[in-house]
Amino acid sequence: MKRYGPKTVRQVPPEFQNIYAHGVGISSPQQLLFLSGQIGIAPDGTTPSSFEDQCRQAMDNVEALLEDADMTLAHILRVTYYLTDAKDLPALTQIRRERWRAEQAPAVTTLVVAALANPDLRVEIEVTAAI
Structure with a gap:
């Protein structure tokens, strides 16, 4: 995987470099995984x-x-x-800094939306991963 951040784009501030990259690319992945949005519902349904x-x-669900x-x-x-x-x-x-801090951070988008599928839900996380 290669991270992208050319000098012609605003550089990622140091405090975000372990949780955000402008772009991430891969060549010939052996496996590409697209996860549906994961929500804060436990295996027991709570x-x-x-x-x-x-x-x-x-x-936890993503992991x-x-x-x-x-x-x-x-x-x-x-x-x-x-x-x-x-x-x-x-x-x-x-929480991202505590849980998902990485030497090579992923590309990240964060959106504030009016609602999710269930009115009790406050966050949903969608992930793309590759080997």
Whole structure:
């Protein structure tokens, strides 16, 4: 995988370099994985009320799917985060730094949307990964 950030584009600030890359490319992947958006619902069907707990559960779900595909966080090319409240952006950034900090960060898009499929949901995480 190769990360892209030419000098002709604003450079990623140091505090975001381990959680964000402008672009990520691959050549001849052996395996390409597209995960559907993962939400903060636990295997038993419960949904935590807090944004932080939902975010951590959605990350747990992503990690379980990666493991099932014999991949790790290091194989993530792109992440899209959907949040229903802009006030949760600082918490998302903190949790990303705690959980998904990487020497080679993925390409990232974060969107604040009016709602997700269930009104109790506060975050959804979509991932593309490759080996």
